[in-house]
Amino acid sequence: MLSSKSLSLISKQLCINTIKKGFSTTDSGNAATKRICIVGAGPAGFYAAQYLLKHISDCAVDIIEKLPVPYGLVRYGVAPDHPEVKNVINTFNKTAENKGFNFYGNLALGKDINLDDLRKRYHAVLLTYGADQDRHLNIPNEDKPNVLSARKFVAWYNGLPGAQHLNPNLSGNTVAILGQGNVAVDAARMLLSSLDALRKTDTTEYALETLARSKVEQVYLVGRRGPLQAAFTIKELREMLKLPNVQTLWKPDDFTDVSAQIPNLPRPRKRLTELMLKSLSEQPRESSSSSGKKLFLPIFLRAPKAIGENEVELTVTELQNDMAVPTDKTEQLATDLVLRSIGYKSTCVDGGICFDEKSGRVYNENGRVLRDAVSKTVDEGIYVAGWLGTGPTGVILTTMNGAFSVAKTICDDISSKKLDTSISKAGLDAKQLQRVVTWAHWQRIDEAETKAGQALGKPREKFVDVEEMLKVAGL
Numbered sequence: 001m002l003s004s005k006s007l008s009l010i011s012k013q014l015c016i017n018t019i020k021k022g023f024s025t026t027d028s029g030n031a032a033t034k035r036i037c038i039v040g041a042g043p044a045g046f047y048a049a050q051y052l053l054k055h056i057s058d059c060a061v062d063i064i065e066k067l068p069v070p071y072g073l074v075r076y077g078v079a080p081d082h083p084e085v086k087n088v089i090n091t092f093n094k095t096a097e098n099k100g101f102n103f104y105g106n107l108a109l110g111k112d113i114n115l116d117d118l119r120k121r122y123h124a125v126l127l128t129y130g131a132d133q134d135r136h137l138n139i140p141n142e143d144k145p146n147v148l149s150a151r152k153f154v155a156w157y158n159g160l161p162g163a164q165h166l167n168p169n170l171s172g173n174t175v176a177i178l179g180q181g182n183v184a185v186d187a188a189r190m191l192l193s194s195l196d197a198l199r200k201t202d203t204t205e206y207a208l209e210t211l212a213r214s215k216v217e218q219v220y221l222v223g224r225r226g227p228l229q230a231a232f233t234i235k236e237l238r239e240m241l242k243l244p245n246v247q248t249l250w251k252p253d254d255f256t257d258v259s260a261q262i263p264n265l266p267r268p269r270k271r272l273t274e275l276m277l278k279s280l281s282e283q284p285r286e287s288s289s290s291s292g293k294k295l296f297l298p299i300f301l302r303a304p305k306a307i308g309e310n311e312v313e314l315t316v317t318e319l320q321n322d323m324a325v326p327t328d329k330t331e332q333l334a335t336d337l338v339l340r341s342i343g344y345k346s347t348c349v350d351g352g353i354c355f356d357e358k359s360g361r362v363y364n365e366n367g368r369v370l371r372d373a374v375s376k377t378v379d380e381g382i383y384v385a386g387w388l389g390t391g392p393t394g395v396i397l398t399t400m401n402g403a404f405s406v407a408k409t410i411c412d413d414i415s416s417k418k419l420d421t422s423i424s425k426a427g428l429d430a431k432q433l434q435r436v437v438t439w440a441h442w443q444r445i446d447e448a449e450t451k452a453g454q455a456l457g458k459p460r461e462k463f464v465d466v467e468e469m470l471k472v473a474g475l
């Protein structure tokens, strides 16, 4: 939290209109009559900022972000070999050019500042701090060294500060990924891709070194339900099927009765299922790694039961109303490493937030945060968007639509006077906050990363140490 000393310092200094060269905080800040703080600089935060700045004329939008760098999972989640997805950053950068926009990096809600501080300083606070923890299976031995969360693995190859020391043990032949979402497929692709391809991406150098020594030749993708319920999507599967030097092998038994259901499926599910069946029909009868290719091995109707030293115990399941129901049969799947990929989880970072621990979401109605879940009274001026409000599913486009919709609600609440903006609010001033990263500081980090990347023939080499980032920023 901010100490009372630093808070009073901020209060005092906020009255003083000083403008630092190359930093427009007070410029926009002083003119604005509506001040909105967004917590979290991921897609939800940036898209909401874009909407608010477009639709409210006299508005200042400040984004606070716990890391010194922006973009959330676009930087630290999206796979390095999907650079086209990261193009959304261009839109975010346009928003950042707006005079009414300010970035305050290296400032964490719940640690450096609390929600009450923000309530006093802004007419509205929009929480978009995402989901940066893991869901657990709660099965025996899940905490053993041979089990890693896919979230940590993703953070490791993407260079999230704190994840650089993960050092995954890739000395074995087999990895079993538990879960079949697109995160699981991303992890599988990173494990099976050729190093030459990855070297051209912004995969961190230390991850490339470890992947260069990897002995992994086969990756299982274990789903508790059937092919018709698979959580991965067609683009990601197609990419796996086309991956050079990798053979995808399905278990024919998993597809019993699947063809018969195709006519009744909605179109995206139908196309995905047809692709799986086509790939199954084309696969060699003799399924072995003797082809010299690495293997991608999706298996269905198996739920994780326990983890052993060199295997996972799986319960055979059957489907009832699309749900996986355990049978009394079990199987052992031999594996050297297990990646748990069953979803991300949000946490409550500040006691002032009405948070539903069970669903891992902030209690809200259409983005308006509730004061308490029983009476459903709205916590005036507090909003939520992105994965923190919806739960950890949905692609950037889904997140964008949700963020626009909540931003519109804020606009509506301002124009209907549901949200009181008559009292002037001070906002924050980066100059009075210690080691806060402004947009200009981030641009220095960005430039240095791009330069370091160029020398290595890749788009960027990320700094993975916060102190190093701050040093490059000049802080």
Ligand code: FAD
Pocket (backbone or CB within 6 Å): 039, 040, 041, 042, 043, 044, 045, 064, 065, 066, 067, 070, 071, 072, 073, 074, 076, 077, 078, 079, 082, 085, 107, 108, 109, 110, 128, 129, 130, 131, 132, 154, 183, 186, 344, 349, 385, 386, 387, 388, 393, 394, 395, 396, 397, 399
């Ligand atoms: P986030 O992107 O997580 O942003 C939240 C931000 O809040 C982060 O910057 C975080 O550092 C910050 N924060 C956290 N705590 C605090 C705090 N206490 N104070 C201040 N700031 C805080 N979608 C696609 O369309 N294509 C893809 O290829 C794709 N790949 C993905 C790969 C992975 C591994 C994952 C997990 C998701 C992927 N997605 C993809 C989905 C996409 O990333 C999400 O839809 C989107 O990032 C959600 O946005 P968000 O703003 O809610 O959360």
Ligand code: NAP
Pocket (backbone or CB within 6 Å): 136, 137, 178, 179, 180, 181, 182, 183, 184, 186, 223, 224, 225, 229, 230, 231, 232, 236, 303, 304, 324, 341, 342, 343, 344, 392, 393, 394, 395
């Ligand atoms: P997800 O899509 O929700 O998949 C989670 C997987 O974990 C599902 O297979 C689910 O099975 C399984 N699972 C959950 N609980 C389980 C349990 N207790 N036991 C066994 N299995 C369990 O989540 P995600 O992969 O983390 O992805 C999150 C979001 O980001 C998704 O919307 C995804 O599309 C998006 N994303 C997109 C891309 C891309 O566009 N390339 C890349 C990565 C992520 P059930 O279905 O049976 O619950």
